[in-house]
Amino acid sequence: MSNASQDLQDIRKQINHIDNQLLALLAERRALAKAVANAKIAQDKPVRDTGREEQMLIALIEKGAELELDGYFVKQVFQTIIEDSVLHQQALLQQHINLPNGHQTINRVAYLGSQGSYSNLACHKYFSRFPGELKAMGCSSFAEIIEKVEHKHADYGILPIENTSSGSINDVYDLLQHTDLSIVGELTHPINHCMVSAVPTSLERIKTLYAHPQVYAQCSHFLTQFDNVEIVHCEASSAAFEAIQQDTSGTVAALGSGEGARLYGLQIIAEALANQKKNYSRFIVLASKAIDVASQVPAKTTWIMSTEQTPGALVDALLILKQHDVNMTKLESRPITGNPWEEMFYVDVEGNIRDANMQRALDELQQTTRYLKVLGCYPNEDVQPTKVLK
Numbered sequence: 001m002s003n004a005s006q007d008l009q010d011i012r013k014q015i016n017h018i019d020n021q022l023l024a025l026l027a028e029r030r031a032l033a034k035a036v037a038n039a040k041i042a043q044d045k046p047v048r049d050t051g052r053e054e055q056m057l058i059a060l061i062e063k064g065a066e067l068e069l070d071g072y073f074v075k076q077v078f079q080t081i082i083e084d085s086v087l088h089q090q091a092l093l094q095q096h097i098n099l100p101n102g103h104q105t106i107n108r109v110a111y112l113g114s115q116g117s118y119s120n121l122a123c124h125k126y127f128s129r130f131p132g133e134l135k136a137m138g139c140s141s142f143a144e145i146i147e148k149v150e151h152k153h154a155d156y157g158i159l160p161i162e163n164t165s166s167g168s169i170n171d172v173y174d175l176l177q178h179t180d181l182s183i184v185g186e187l188t189h190p191i192n193h194c195m196v197s198a199v200p201t202s203l204e205r206i207k208t209l210y211a212h213p214q215v216y217a218q219c220s221h222f223l224t225q226f227d228n229v230e231i232v233h234c235e236a237s238s239a240a241f242e243a244i245q246q247d248t249s250g251t252v253a254a255l256g257s258g259e260g261a262r263l264y265g266l267q268i269i270a271e272a273l274a275n276q277k278k279n280y281s282r283f284i285v286l287a288s289k290a291i292d293v294a295s296q297v298p299a300k301t302t303w304i305m306s307t308e309q310t311p312g313a314l315v316d317a318l319l320i321l322k323q324h325d326v327n328m329t330k331l332e333s334r335p336i337t338g339n340p341w342e343e344m345f346y347v348d349v350e351g352n353i354r355d356a357n358m359q360r361a362l363d364e365l366q367q368t369t370r371y372l373k374v375l376g377c378y379p380n381e382d383v384q385p386t387k388v389l390k
């Protein structure tokens, strides 16, 4: 081995050593954050303290500058660490308020697809914050996920509800009209679509492409160049991986995540294929029983409602939110099954259902709308980074 390649190996060994130290320190920091959460439970303090975060970030950026580390880099790293810390603390507080006598030992979670599907990755990410063993239960449709939870074969169901490239996932909105399950959590997960094949190949050689329709829709701009390619729809991206796994022709490909592709031993031939550079999916977590959201945790509340078919009925409903200072973060409408041209509105707002202003707004809405059903109140997972002017 030449001196140069020996040097490279040695340097890489040192880098590995430092990375392992960083990991150990991150785990230690997370344990401390959890200890902080327990102190906050005892003192009834909010999880988030943006003043403390700002002071910390300013000090770290200054320290970083002394070490010739760029301020933007330092800020990005620590904002990510803080987000992890806040979400773990929120999970702990939720655990404390909803299961004060200990935690569930097994979390049975129904999700779409099998190992390596986007829902499977989201499921692992979300439940890694909760104590208890995860039993992930693959399903072949959104309806099957809901049925599993309704029939108590699963404790939770995780479903994608919207995506930054393709918008709302209508099938999920429609299923929410007809279930008594409650939304107990949400998760935003980055989605990096890749085109993958069982063997190294090039885009020009692809004749058949396996994909879930949602994934296909999110990559529609990139896929315009494949108009002579046969598209085979699959129930999940993991099903697309399974379908091509044995095909060594180099003419068959699938769309799905890079992490999933690695699990199936597949080759990535193109990546970052979504229409939006920032391609994220928001997932909701459903359970048969509604949860309480601790007062120290920021909450979101979701309901569905239909209004009278009179001029301004929706405006009147929204004015009630304004009057009670309730901030709406999303409004979606879907046709009501069986009633052509009538709409069901889905409303997401910031706030806890137990807040006095929320209660007053919901009471007034009950009186003015034709139908109203609360789908759930759950922790807001959108940890907006604290801004520092550096």
Ligand SMILES: C=C(O[C@@H]1C=C(C(=O)O)C=C[C@H]1O)C(=O)O
Pocket: 033, 036, 047, 048, 049, 050, 052, 053, 056, 081, 082, 085, 086, 089
């Ligand atoms: C750990 C704490 O909780 C939150 C997370 C922080 C962090 O990870 O550094 C800082 C402030 C809080 O928003 C804390 O309050 O100290």
